[in-house]
Amino acid sequence: MDKQDNFNLAKAYEPQEYEAEIYRLWEESGFFNPDNLSEGKESFTISMPPPNATGILHLGHASTLAYQDLMIRYQRLRGKKTLWLPGTDHAAIATQTKVEKILAEKGVDRHSLGREKFLEKVKEYVADSQGTIRNQIRKIGSSCDWSREAYTFSDSLSVAVNEAFVRMYNDGLIYRGYRIVNWCPRCASTLADDEVEYQEQLGKLYYIKYGPFVVATTRPETKLADTGVAVNPEDTRYQDYLGQVLEIDLAGHKIKVKVFADAQVDSEFGSGVVGVTPAHSAVDYDFAQKNDLEIIKLIDEQGKIMSTGGKYAGLTVLEAREKFVKDLEAAGQIEKIEDLENNLSICYRCDTPIEPLTSEQWFVAVDKKIPGRDQTLKELAIQAVKNKEIKIVPDRFSKVYYHWMENLHDWCISRQIWWGHQIPVWYSEDQKMIVAISEEDALKKAGGQKIARDPDTLDTWFSSSLWTFSTLGWPEKTKDLDLFHPTSVMETGYDILFFWVARMILMSEYLLESKPFETVYLHGMIRDKEGKKMSKSLGNGIDPIEMIEKFGTDALRLSLIIGSSPGADLRLYEEKIEGYRNFVNKLWNISRFVFSQVGEIKITENLPKTETLADAWILAEFNLLIKEVTENLETFKFSLAGEKLYEFTWSKFADWYLEVAKIEKNKDEILLYILPRLLTIWHPFTPFVTEVIWEQFKSDKFLMINQWPKADESNQEAQENFKDFIDLVTQIRNIKAENKIPPVEFVDCYLESQVLSSADLEVVAKLGRVNLKTEEITGENFASFKSRGQIKAAKAMTEKEKEDLEKYIKSLEAKLGNKAFVENAPPEVVADNQKRLEEAKQKLAN
RNA sequence: GGGUGUAUAGCUCAGCUGGUUAGAGCGUUACAUUGACAUUGUAGAGGUCAGAGGUUCGAGUCCUCUUACACCCACCA
DSSP, X not given: OTTXXXXXXXXXXXXXXXXXXXXXXXXXXXXXSGGGSOTTOOEEEEEOOOOBSSSOOOHXXXXXXXXXXXXXXXXXXXXXXXXXXXXXXXXXXXXXXXXHHHHHHTTOOHHHHOHHHHHHHHHHHHHHHHHHHHHHHHHTTOOOOGGGOEETTSHHHHHHHHHHHHHHXXXXXXXXXXXXXXXXXXXXXXXXXXXXXXXXXXXXXXXXXXXXXXXXXXXXXXXXXXXXXXXXXXXXXXXXXXXXXXXXXXXXXXXXXXXXXXXXXXXXXXXXXXXXXXXXXXXXXXXXXXXXXXXXXXXXXTSBBOGGGGGGTTXXXXXXXXXXXXXXXXXXOEEEEEEEEEEEEEETTTOOBOEEEEEEEEEEOSSSBOTXXXXXXXXXXXXXXXXXXXXXXXXXXXXHHHHHHHTOOOEEOEEOOSSSOBOSEEEETTOOEEEOSSHHHHHHHHTTOOEEEOOOEEOHHHHHTTHHHHTTTTTSOOHHHHHHOSEEEEEEXXXXXXXXXXXXXXXXXXXXXXXXXXXXXXXXXXXXTTSOBOOTTTTOOOOHHHHHHHHOHHHHHHHHHTTOOTTSOXXXXXXXXXXXXXXXXXXXXXHHHHHHHOSSOOOOOSOOOOOSHHXXXXXXXXXXXXXXXXXXXHTTOHHHHHHHHHIIIIIIIIIIIIHHHHHHOOOHHXXXXXXXXXXXXHTTTSHHHHHHHHGGGTOSSOGGGSOOOOOOOOOHHHHHHHHHHHHHHHHHHHHHHHTTOOTTOOEEEEOOXXXXXXXXXXXXXXXXXXXXXXXXXXXXXXXXXXXXXXXXGGGOOOHHHHHHHHHHHHHHHHHHHOHHHHHHSOHXXXXXXXXXXXXXXXXXXX
16 A cells, blocks of 8 residues: 555546547657658558548448557557558548438439539538548547548549559550440449449249240330340240341330340240340340340430330330330230349449440450550459469458459449549540540640540549559659558458459559559458347447447457457447456556556566566466467467457466465566566557556656567476466365355365475465465365365365266276277377376376 | 358357367356455356268368358349
8 A cells, every 4th residue: 555656547447538638649749650660670551441431430440440550559569660541532422422412401402503512512521521530530549640641532642543544544454435334323323343232122024925936024114125036046946036137016116126046045034035135234235246236225324215215205214114014915915924033233322223224434444455464454463362462361252352353344434423533534626535644734635725524533443442552642653652562451341352452453463563462351340249230220330439438449449359350240249348348447457456566667677587486477478478469460360369468467467476466475576577568469459548557657658669578488387387376276265165165264274286385385375265284184074164174175076076087087098098099199199198197097086 | 043151158259280178258156355456356057069971099170961040243034
């Protein structure tokens, strides 16, 4: 008690009282910026996956930030020049959709507002939510370099976007073409293939009498624009028609279709005859290319039937379907209608059903050889992973990556929304197309003519695919780019492996001829206790900010990291976070206790001398811990590292060593050796509480930039011997409990041990709360003592324990009696079993 | 239709290249607690490792099949 004046820590850790202040101190220190870290060392870089500039941070963000901050803090403590570059994404479609929704509530739509005014509204909205996001990233404790904060739609990143576009165009890797695309009628824009999601639905399969055939379709209205009929080449029923052009009457609407054969047609499905609508189905479009079919566009960009639909013109798709089916029925042309489960394609941002339609758009050619490189973009991206240049953790996602890449089609990059990078293409008065990096450049190229810009914008993933290097100043040759690229780790969820990770690899390999990162670490999705996805509609979402307020950031971070493994989903719930809050408080109180015990609060610099077995043991355990945690962190086994730290801190250091220290006293050297180092290795996991405790050491530097401790040799003998120590104490407590002897009641006890000194045994007795007798107590069974009496701990064993031990001995004897085992098993395994048998027998005999 | 993952205590999960009597946290039961911590301590109960075969001296761990769940991809009109 008399020593407690020299430290000042409340009885329980209250995170809210410290976190904001600690973060402010870190930020002001400038050490988030690698320029202020020591010179000339190896660098370590992570580009923060930019959160969408919409709404607020959810648990998924909290988890990705916790992982990244863990790696960043670890590497900073290891002395690397550590850069974590934060930023946000303008998230073209997502943001535009969101603002449109807000405007719609006021009865305004973007067209009535006009492009300029609408974009202003979006900018306001983005500025607002970026502020929220920045604050929330800070709340998680993210030690990122705010001075380098980036935004995909900033001026400098827009330069990178135009540069990339122009280079690809000049290399023939970006082209404009009239092709079939995914069209979202609500967004009034194209979508990339991977931006289309599928929803199972119960639809109808209509069998339509179609000239000499019966054609089965889920979308009868599209038959108005059929230009072909496909059958399987093996199908004997229709051989005579192959190659013919037939005129078909569909309830008065006349179409001309060419009959052809293709192996893709399944003669078992539906009627075995496919009506081909090239303008509104990707498969049919391919058929049209192969068989030279006419392409008749039927559905326009608003999802309405065009004049090519005859009397159905002007109707929406669904209206036209209803009317046309009625007309066909009236004409006796519906043979039957069946129920059919199929996938409805919907927009990934607004869930609107997708219309495939033909349109003139910009594409990235993934299968075209890059000039001078004899490789396609696709091949480039596959190779980077295949030759292990880039490592994906967990490895199984490499396979998923290859599969996706190999099946990648040309990437449609033009969007018809307003929010985003305008395509760097202008048209001169004489209708010449000018592709240029800027308006000035385009004007120059136009040679004095007036120019007009293409209104289309770029897919948001085009700009984010440049993220690892556009944020470092590319296309300028900057010092940052040189120092920090390729980045070290890309930490993100497996759900955006395709959207983002794959495209970053593709772009970096093409534009920089280098990988964007060395390792991709993929975390899983956060789910609720039942394993359900957290979502607004289910109301099962946990708000990370609320959890931080309730339990503290450190507790939330631990709950996200411990118990998770890469690529696997994680269930999170409040009790779990609460449990880690308890742990953080334990660490706090361990520190309080240490500070209360020692004469002066300072750090022991050198490995201390050991006085007792417990001393030697705890140092041995601690050295082993440092070694293992370091190894685990180097190999991305964050959860395992956390579990080991947890176990050491609570079950070894607190439960045993500190309890022994209360008895043995005078442990200043060792306590002040372990505690600061323990705080250091905990720091990447729980940055706040460790930094707060660290302040008590009055060090001239933050724990954040302390040095990662080195592991010394471990004393195996001490580890082995201390097991006996623990074993004896546990036995005593056990016997007392079994005999209903209150823990506080000191009964007599005789102890003996081969390895423990008499001093050790005295400590054992104190921990077990017994009176240590120097002579063996004979003649009586301890059970008869009931609540008072003597114990010879080594002899006491319950019936159950006896039985278990006997069983164990039998199984070992059987094993060792087996010739095959003795002959085939490695000698050390046999010897080990032999030893165990002897020990067990001895125990039983005692 | 293809592919991947998961299945271990009531719940959430560890268990690395096969070799202790299969572990942890939460929950639960009993006891304790004014001296670091009730956000605590001590002790206990609780498991045919989804099922069936196989490989091996030895399988929770490797192989095959089956079942259940989850996810991803794909152009069944």
